[in-house]
Amino acid sequence: MTTATSASIPVEYDDTPVKWMLYPAVLFMVIGMLFGVYIAFNTFVFPDYFSGEYVHFGRVRPVHVGNVTLSWLLSADIGLFYYFVPRLCGVPLWNPSLAKWGAGLWWFCNILGNFSYPWGTNFGWEYAELPVWVSVFPIKVLFGIAWGMVVLNLFMTIARRRYEKMYVSLWYTMGTLIWTTFTVIVGFFVINWVPGGISRVNVSWFYVHNLVGLIYTPMGLAQAYYFLPKLANTPIYSHRLSMIGFWALAFVYAWIGAHHMIHGPISQWLQTTSIVFSLWLFIPVWTVVHNLFATLQPAWQAYTQSAPIRFLMMGNIFYLLTCVQGPLMALRNVNEITSKTDWVIGHSHISLYATFTFFAIAGIYQALPVITKKPLWSKTLADWHFSLNFLGSIPFLLALWIGGFLQGMQWATWADGSTYEVFHNNLTILPFVQTIADMRFWWILRGIGGLIILFGNILFVVNIYNTIVLQPREEEKVAA
Amino acid sequence: MSHPHKIELSALLTVLGVILLFSTAVTVVLVSPSFVDPSWREPSSSYQVQIYEVSDPNFYIGKAMTGSSDLEFVNHIKKGYTLLAFHETPTLRILAPQELQKYVTEEKEPKLKLTSRLLLLRPPGKEIQEEADKKQKELQAAWEKEHPKWKEEQKSPPYFEIFELYEAQGDEAFAPAATDGIVENWVDGGTFELLDPALFPHQKGGGAIYINNPREYRVEHYTFGSTEGWRYSPKGTPIKNLEELKQHALGFRSRQELIALGEHIYAIEGCWYCHTDQTRTLVQDVVLNGSANYPAPPSAANEYIYQQITFPGTRRIGPDLSRTAIKRPYRDWHKGHFWAPKTASEGSIMPSFRHFFDNDPRGQGRATMGIPNYRFEAIYQYLMTKGTRITPPTQAWWLGKDPVNTKAIIEGRGNLIDTSRGNNETKGKSP
Numbered sequence: 001m002t003t004a005t006s007a008s009i010p011v012e013y014d015d016t017p018v019k020w021m022l023y024p025a026v027l028f029m030v031i032g033m034l035f036g037v038y039i040a041f042n043t044f045v046f047p048d049y050f051s052g053e054y055v056h057f058g059r060v061r062p063v064h065v066g067n068v069t070l071s072w073l074l075s076a077d078i079g080l081f082y083y084f085v086p087r088l089c090g091v092p093l094w095n096p097s098l099a100k101w102g103a104g105l106w107w108f109c110n111i112l113g114n115f116s117y118p119w120g121t122n123f124g125w126e127y128a129e130l131p132v133w134v135s136v137f138p139i140k141v142l143f144g145i146a147w148g149m150v151v152l153n154l155f156m157t158i159a160r161r162r163y164e165k166m167y168v169s170l171w172y173t174m175g176t177l178i179w180t181t182f183t184v185i186v187g188f189f190v191i192n193w194v195p196g197g198i199s200r201v202n203v204s205w206f207y208v209h210n211l212v213g214l215i216y217t218p219m220g221l222a223q224a225y226y227f228l229p230k231l232a233n234t235p236i237y238s239h240r241l242s243m244i245g246f247w248a249l250a251f252v253y254a255w256i257g258a259h260h261m262i263h264g265p266i267s268q269w270l271q272t273t274s275i276v277f278s279l280w281l282f283i284p285v286w287t288v289v290h291n292l293f294a295t296l297q298p299a300w301q302a303y304t305q306s307a308p309i310r311f312l313m314m315g316n317i318f319y320l321l322t323c324v325q326g327p328l329m330a331l332r333n334v335n336e337i338t339s340k341t342d343w344v345i346g347h348s349h350i351s352l353y354a355t356f357t358f359f360a361i362a363g364i365y366q367a368l369p370v371i372t373k374k375p376l377w378s379k380t381l382a383d384w385h386f387s388l389n390f391l392g393s394i395p396f397l398l399a400l401w402i403g404g405f406l407q408g409m410q411w412a413t414w415a416d417g418s419t420y421e422v423f424h425n426n427l428t429i430l431p432f433v434q435t436i437a438d439m440r441f442w443w444i445l446r447g448i449g450g451l452i453i454l455f456g457n458i459l460f461v462v463n464i465y466n467t468i469v470l471q472p473r474e475e476e477k478v479a480a
Numbered sequence: 481m482s483h484p485h486k487i488e489l490s491a492l493l494t495v496l497g498v499i500l501l502f503s504t505a506v507t508v509v510l511v512s513p514s515f516v517d518p519s520w521r522e523p524s525s526s527y528q529v530q531i532y533e534v535s536d537p538n539f540y541i542g543k544a545m546t547g548s549s550d551l552e553f554v555n556h557i558k559k560g561y562t563l564l565a566f567h568e569t570p571t572l573r574i575l576a577p578q579e580l581q582k583y584v585t586e587e588k589e590p591k592l593k594l595t596s597r598l599l600l601l602r603p604p605g606k607e608i609q610e611e612a613d614k615k616q617k618e619l620q621a622a623w624e625k626e627h628p629k630w631k632e633e634q635k636s637p638p639y640f641e642i643f644e645l646y647e648a649q650g651d652e653a654f655a656p657a658a659t660d661g662i663v664e665n666w667v668d669g670g671t672f673e674l675l676d677p678a679l680f681p682h683q684k685g686g687g688a689i690y691i692n693n694p695r696e697y698r699v700e701h702y703t704f705g706s707t708e709g710w711r712y713s714p715k716g717t718p719i720k721n722l723e724e725l726k727q728h729a730l731g732f733r734s735r736q737e738l739i740a741l742g743e744h745i746y747a748i749e750g751c752w753y754c755h756t757d758q759t760r761t762l763v764q765d766v767v768l769n770g771s772a773n774y775p776a777p778p779s780a781a782n783e784y785i786y787q788q789i790t791f792p793g794t795r796r797i798g799p800d801l802s803r804t805a806i807k808r809p810y811r812d813w814h815k816g817h818f819w820a821p822k823t824a825s826e827g828s829i830m831p832s833f834r835h836f837f838d839n840d841p842r843g844q845g846r847a848t849m850g851i852p853n854y855r856f857e858a859i860y861q862y863l864m865t866k867g868t869r870i871t872p873p874t875q876a877w878w879l880g881k882d883p884v885n886t887k888a889i890i891e892g893r894g895n896l897i898d899t900s901r902g903n904n905e906t907k908g909k910s911p
Contacts, residue, residue: 047822047829056831058750117748124747124789164488171494178498186510195521197784199514201792206510250498254505263760264792265779267517270509340756340796415763420775420887423767432768432799433827 013092015371017099021079022364022371023464024107025072029357030461032067033454039064040450044443054118062122062129066114069127069211073352075106076360077219078150081173083367084226085154088170089161094153102149109142125204127211128187140188147184151177168242172222175250179214183207198266206257212351213253220319220356221245221288223363224312228295231309231366232302237294245287252280259330262339271332278330285323292316307382308365314390315358322351337408342442346400353453354393361385361460368464373473377466381459388456396449403442410435517781524782524883526686527666527872532786535664535689536739538562539657540725541857542732551857552712553657554697554732556722559598559650563674563690565665566601566645567592571638572693573615574601575608576645583675584645592672594690600653601643601695603714612642643695654719655694656712661735662805662864663873664689687872699730733854735861740788742862745855747789749833755801756793757866763890769803769867775886776803776867777877783870798830803867806878814860 042050043057053059086093093099113121113130116139121131123140131139154177158170187207191200229236236242255277258270293316296302302309325347328334338344365382369375376382414426514520523529538556557564566574567585574584585593604612620637624630630637668687700716702709710729719725725732733741746752759765761778769776779802784790793800808814813824819837821830836856867877875881 043829043831048831051832051834053835056749056833058753058831059748061750061753117750120748122748122750124744124752124791126752126794166491174491174494175498178495179502182502195514195785196787197790198520198781201784201790202513203510206506247497250501254502255509258509260794261758261792263762263765264758265781265783267513267520267781269516270513273509336762340794342795344794411764411768414767415890419891420767420770420773423763423775423890424770424772427767433825436797436829437827 011086011090011092013086014096015083017093017096017103018079018083018367018371020100020103021075021082021106022367023468025075025079026364026461026464028067028071028075028110029073030454030457032064032072033450033457035060035064035067037447037450037454040443040447044439045447059118059120059122062117063114065127066110066117066129068357069352070130071110071114073216073356073360074219075110076364077216077223077356078106080223080360080363080367081150081154081219083363083371084169084223085157085173088163088167088226089157090163091157091160094156094160098149099153102146102153105142105149106146109137109139109146112137113139113143125187125191125200125207127208128191128204130188144184144188147180151181167226168236168239168246169222169226171243171246172218172225175246176215176218176222179210179218183210183214187211201261202258202266202270205260206254208260209257210253212348213249213256216352216356217253218246218249220315220359223359224288224292224316227308227359227363227366228292228312231306231312231362232296232299234295234299237291237297241287241291245284245291248280248284248287252277252284256281256330259335262330262332262335275330275332278327281323281327285320289316289320307379307386308362310386311358311362311365311389314386315355315362318350318354318358318393322347322355325350337412338404339408341404341408341411342400342439342446343404343408346397346404349400350397354397358389361389364464368467372468372471374467374471375474377463377471381463385456385460385463388452388459392449392452392454392456394449395445396453399442399445399449403439403446406442407435407439410438519781521785522782523785524780524870525872525875527664527689528782528786528869530689531664531869532736534562535661536736537734539661539735540654540732541660541735541738541861542725542730551660552732553660554719554725555655555657555691555694556725556734557598557600557653557655557691557694559652560596563594563596563688564599564694565592565594565667565690565692566599567692572641572643573619574643574645574693575604575612575615580645580647590671592667592690593675594667594672594688595675597676598648598651598653599645599694600648600655601645601693604642604644608644612644615642616640643693648696652721653694654697654725655691656697658692660811662809663868665692666690666873668872668874687874733857738854738858738861739865741854741858742860743787743789745859746791746862751801752791752793754795754797754830755791755799756796757791757800757802758793759800759802765800766886766890769800769807771806771878774878774880774882775890776806777870777882777884777886780870780884798828801863801866805864805866805868807867809864811860814863815856818856818859 039057039060042048042055042060048056082093082099109130112134116131116134117129121134122129123131130143133139154173158166158174186203187210191203191207194200194203225236225242256274258266258274259278262271262275264271292313296309296313303313329338329343329347365376410430413430414423416426417423538558540554540556542552542554543550555562564583565585566576566583568574568587570587576584580599583593583595583597583599585591616639619640623637627633627635666687666689672688672690674688695714696718697712698714698716698718699710700713702711719730724730758779759769759776766775766778783802808817815837817824818833820832821828822832836853836859838853871877871881871883875883877883877886
């Protein structure tokens with residue numbers, strides 16, 4: 001076996017680029033969540049308590065979204081790529097100094113871009129808010145270049161690998177690199193070259209859904225497939241099943257952007273196409289979920305012993321939930337109720353937070369002792385970290401789902417009856433603002449859940465910081 | 481161990497496979513729709529084309545310099561481009577020289593006469609003052625005849641406005657607009673006649689936007705205490721050119737510029753995180769956006785074709801805005817609402833947008849000029865495009881002339897029409 005032969009040749013991995021991506025990413029997760037909690041309270045619980053041009057919801061929301069999606073999740077994913085791709089290839093990263101320059105550029109445009117929104121730089125398209133210019137810096141272009149540096153480095157590493165057979169994580173990695181590059185170019189630049197109106201909307205939703213489906217999903221799954229066998233010390237259950245999942249993902253995702261516009265002013269045939277392909281999503285999901293559960297099956301007790309495994313498996317369950325929700329929300333009759341309500345916000349949080357953030361956290365827990373050569377500072381704190389994240393996510397997500405569903409049902413009451421007079425009378429009895437007022441309880445619950453999650457992740461930052469600063473290196477310990 | 485840099489077949493096939501699957505999807509869902517569905521590119525009505533392409537760039541909005549919060553509206557009239565009508569009313573009469581007489585539409589004439597020659601109205605000059613006075617007396621005498629008991633009824637004969645029609649020098653002129661032009665003057669059907677049609681390239685089928693009874697926009701310099709500036713005055717000097725109108729002293733901006741700025745403000749303020757901009761093909765949506773009597777027609781793809789950014793939205797924390805210009809057309813309502821949404825709309829959780837205002841619009845500020853700043857006017861103009869431009873005003877859905885028969889459909893009396901396609905104008909039939 002190639003692994004056996006290569007294991008005998010020691011490889012010196014340079015993990016500095018990993019650290020340059022992961023450490024700031026963890027910090028920005030907490031900062032991003034802090035902004036999330038701020039808007040949860042300042043908009044929904046105490047509306048407009050802090051009021052004014054630079055602090056109101058519309059200007060701060062993209063700071064939250066940008067920080068948690070780009071500065072935290074995408075950055076952490078890149079850091080973990082730098083960690084496991086060389087290790088799966090058996091060669092050091094192709095060019096660590098390119099990676100370091102890239103990380104510098106990456107953080108420059110992420111920090112500058114994501115904190116510039118309160119001063120009015122929002123690009124105006126969802127998930128593509130990153131400004132074209134901040135002062136003299138072309139942020140979108142620089143971001144694209146920084147991403148290109150990541151792609152080049154990882155592809156060159158894979159091309160120079162020593163192990164002939166590619167593990168599934170590498171497949172997902174390569175897919176991500178191609179898809180993301182294309183998706184970013186489309187969502188950042190091409191959108192301005194197509195005709196105004198619905199054509200751009202269509203491109204925007206294509207970008208939005210690919211961002212989740214063809215960037216975060218394969219990145220997260222690559223991590224899950226790498227870190228679960230590592231953490232639990234069991235081989236992957238079925239490599240073939242993971243391949244089926246990969247190709248199903250590649251087949252399905254690019255088609256489904258238009259399901260964000262169901263019942264909207266977009267062609268019916270396009271809506272139907274997106275619905276059909278959304279239903280296909282059950283296949284890649286099922287392969288992943290089954291594969292990960294079956295992988296852990298011989299070692300279930302590890303779930304109780306290891307916080308990162310709990311993160312991974314709970315992320316897996318949330319992945320199942322999010323991907324059952326997704327196709328169902330695309331159905332016209334379900335969409336009628338859930339669309340434009342908090343259900344959608346809940347859905348985006350379950351995927352990017354409860355699934356892929358959980359995966360990335362698990363990966364960081366596995367990678368941290370290796371890249372620092374120090375054991376984790378506190379296992380108890382890690383247990384608390386998981387428990388608080390899990391317990392916080394329950395009221396958080398349930399509030400969004402139940403609240404959103406109830407609001408959708410309230411809106412649907414306007415359609416009770418058979419004549420316009422009756423419809424309109426329904427609206428008079430239950431005006432729109434009343435359906436906003438009725439959300440208050442759920443919004444308070446969501447805010448509390450968010451607070452718990454924030455607190456849990458502050459413990460994570462403390463744990464990482466103390467590991468880096470307080471723990472002695474393992475060889476030093478051995479020497480002493 | 482494989483040789484470094486050697487790309488084996490399976491890896492190559494993977495990359496090619498991924499690219500193939502992806503590009504197929506891109507071709508079908510991104511590239512093809514705008515070819516398959518003309519409504520993604522073609523405008524909904526010739527009114528939409530004309531208001532965006534002819535009217536907006538030539539309609540100017542500025543602060544009135546009179547110390548109130550009023551605005552002034554000015555049309556930029558171009559020779560051979562702008563359509564003008566000279567329409568007499570019960571109290572307005574036009575004196576025209578022989579060769580221009582054909583451009584005057586008399587009160588009871590069935591067809592409105594339109595021209596793109598650069599003609600304007602002005603108070604009668606010295607040479608025809610006598611004629612004007614005579615006309616005034618004639619008209620008042622006629623009125624007295626019509627109202628024989630006017631003295632017993634304690635009425636007095638009206639003062640008739642009499643104007644002289646003249647051909648202006650140069651290629652352009654500026655005329656004050658009587659309204660804010662949210663809905664423009666529009667004629668269609670057989671109700672107008674286009675004189676010298678070759679001069680006006682925009683009117684294709686349908687109808688035409690026109691400017692009614694334009695007079696020249698003149699300004700004069702004034703000083704009042706320590707303040708000085710310019711104000712509209714019929715006896716002042718005419719505006720020379722566009723630069724003068726747009727320069728700092730007068731500060732006019734075209735509606736097109738304001739709408740574009742409004743769209744930008746809508747983007748950077750994040751309005752779109754809480755408001756959708758689409759009336760979906762759902763009963764709840766057409767009811768939510770409709771009036772007491774008429775449902776709002778669902779949004780069609782071609783409503784959005786003149787936008788740089790479109791905000792269909794994912795969440796309705798506030799109500800949908802796609803028909804706002806009909807539901808909430810009043811500038812004062814929006815002023816109050818942006819200033820203090822929770823007061824203006826009870827139960828709202830919308831943040832206040834006081835940075836849209838230089839001063840308190842309620843007039844309680846220290847300054848005497850309670851004028852919203854350009855940001856308010858921009859966002860207001862942007863919002864006023866929502867729902868007003870999908871059909872010509874004569875086919876307006878708010879008058880029950882629904883382009884897609886929404887009411888019949890939601891009451892189960894009609895077949896579902898795919899609202900994303902088709903020309904609204906041709907389907908203008910109401911239940």
